[in-house]
Amino acid sequence: MxxxxxxxxxxxxxxxxxxxxxxxxxxxxxxxxxxxxxPTSTRGNKGPGLQAITKVKAMPSGAPPTDERMANTILRGRGMMPATQLTDEQLSDLLAYLHSL
Ligand code: HEC
Structure with a gap:
């Protein structure tokens, strides 16, 4: 990366x-x-690998990996990535998981 x-x-x-x-x-x-x-590789699949996604300075798009940017990407989609509908609780659990990667 x-x-x-x-x-x-x-x-x-x-x-x-x-x-x-x-x-x-x-x-x-x-x-x-x-x-x-x-989740545990930087190898791309349909989207980029997400290992250490919250620990890098910038995500593949160049945006910093803040919870706000990631939540926006997840809820609204981005380019070829579709929007995902999640409850507030699912989203906060998912963000906690992304921080563990
Ligand atoms: C149908 C395939 C697909 C699904 C499902 C999908 N993504 Fe993505 N994702 C992509 C693609 C393609 C990109 C690259 C988008 C771009 O920058 O144009 C991407 C980009 C990202 C990025 C990097 C954004 C950036 O700014 O560089 C993150 C983080 C991410 N996805 C997380 C998730 C999470 C979490 C989920 C589940 C809620 C998810 N994605 C579901 C295809 C997918």
């Missing part, structure tokens, strides 16, 4: 250490995002 340069990205948090929010967020991810994004 360009923003990370050649440095290896920090590893994702292991499943055994997930909080309840992160575990629920992982289910939201499986149901809505996994078909297009690998």
């Amino acid at each position: 360009l923003a990370a340069g050649c440095r290896p990205l920090p590893p994702s948090k292991p499943e055994a250490l997930w909080s309840p929010e992160e575990a629920r967020g992982a289910q939201v991810f499986q149901a809505n995002c996994a078909k297009c994004h690998y």
Whole structure:
């Protein structure tokens, strides 16, 4: 990933250490995002890999990975990425999970 340069990205948090929010967020991810994004790799699928997505300076689009930007992308869609309808709770669980990647 360009923003990370050649440095290896920090590893994702292991499943055994997930909080309840992160575990629920992982289910939201499986149901809505996994078909297009690998969570623990930067390898692209239909969309970019999301490993360490909240720890990089910029997402593939160049936008900083703030919760606000990610929530906007998720709820409104972006380019070839469709909008996803989530409840407030599903969204906050999903964001907690994205922070664990
Ligand atoms: C049908 C495939 C598809 C699904 C489903 C999908 N995405 Fe994406 N996603 C994409 C594509 C394609 C892009 C690249 C969009 C662009 O920048 O043009 C993307 C981009 C992103 C980005 C980077 C945005 C940026 O600014 O660079 C994030 C974060 C993301 N998706 C998260 C998610 C999450 C979380 C979900 C589940 C709620 C999800 N996506 C569902 C295809 C998908």
